Amino acid sequence: MIRDLFLPVAAQPSVDTLVEQAQRAEELGYGRAWLPETWGRDAVTTLTAIAERTEDIGIGTSIMPIYSRSPALVGQTATTLQEVADGRFRLGLGPSGPIVIENWHGMDFERPLRRTRETVDIIKQVVSGEEVEYDGDFFDLSGFRLRCDPPDPVPPVDAAGMGPKAVELAGRFADGWHALMFTKDGLRERMDDFEHGAELGDRDRADQQVTLSLTCCVSEDGETARQLVRQHTCFYIGGMGTYYRDSLARQGHEETAHEIADHWADGDREAAMAALDDDLLDEITVAGTPEEARDRLEAFEGIDGLDAINVSTPRGADQEQIRATIDALAP
The missing domain is CATH 3.20.20.30 (Luciferase-like domain)
Incomplete structure (x- = not known):
């Protein structure tokens, strides 16, 4: 690999x-x-x-x-x-x-x-x-x-x-x-x-x-890393047209995909992020402690x-978080 x-x-x-x-x-x-x-x-x-x-x-x-x-x-x-x-x-x-x-x-x-x-x-x-x-x-x-x-x-x-x-x-x-x-x-x-x-x-x-x-996002504060990838993922599903929404729906998560997109379109970012539960987040991203x-x-x-x-690192990651992710997930 x-x-x-x-x-x-x-x-x-x-x-x-x-x-x-x-x-x-x-x-x-x-x-x-x-x-x-x-x-x-x-x-x-x-x-x-x-x-x-x-x-x-x-x-x-x-x-x-x-x-x-x-x-x-x-x-x-x-x-x-x-x-x-x-x-x-x-x-x-x-x-x-x-x-x-x-x-x-x-x-x-x-x-x-x-x-x-x-x-x-x-x-x-x-x-x-x-x-x-x-x-x-x-x-x-x-x-x-x-x-x-x-x-x-x-x-x-x-x-x-x-x-x-x-x-x-x-x-x-x-x-x-x-x-x-x-x-x-x-x-x-x-x-x-x-x-x-x-x-x-x-x-x-x-x-x-x-x-x-x-x-991917790595931090000693695992929850911070998870929130960064959650926000990034919801931005793509809700804010970048229909491709990511439709792809997620095809993978068996139609209700969640449309709920995220609808909340994002309404400007309710918090509700969009809340719609992406931990289990699905772990199915499409990698985040947490090293x-x-x-x-x-x-x-x-x-x-x-x-x-x-x-x-790949999320949109909201700062330089320290990017560096920590690159280092922790090196081959």
Whole structure:
């Protein structure tokens, strides 16, 4: 089991702070430092700084939104980051959600599955170094190839997904799947979709990687850690559109998911957090004292088919709490 670090989604004091977190992860033996791209610092510039100031740890995007750049540009970016990182780069991408794509990027959030498929296809053509020829619903490309050497090795291309069709698509066309906010049983169910996709695409499952991002927080005051992950989880279920709500509902927690979302929409954050009980919290996050958190993380690592776990920290965690979590849950 690979244990990676998911660099904080919340704004950090500086790029140097993110570099230092990646350097600490490298010292502690984490396999890769993944960086999300939302509406803060862009992932490409930040990962370049991390690549230049680390030696061994892998780097990756999780996720780079497919609506904010053309597929060809993402392929160019993957080529360049692979060169800068001396072969340590892995590309994770996905549609994000309509709130971010429409209200921040000003793009229509249409047919995300089809756009993801075409984006993955085109990126793979770009990084191959061959002339790109593509006739799709969104993109019609012809006549160009990279004017520099193709990346060596070719960076793997992973796709994020939560619903059955999105996960099947990742299995069929991508080199891996990025999962987020799943219970153990929910992850096992979607794993079947991923493996079915791999069969449809005639993919060698041994060459693909399934990565689960787990919101984790460690503190000697275990209840403080639990409240931080509870707030973070409710923000995603209630404040980031319908994807996380619907995913949790599909996993057998429909009443809870809608109760959280309804309270959040009404502005009652306390009621939303109260709706997320301790048992479910422990099914989708890892939080508590160092000993409690390590035990809970190890329980997730026993899931068949799971290849890597991302240790992710909640939005409200301060630098001391982030550092304590990185240290306590190191490989």
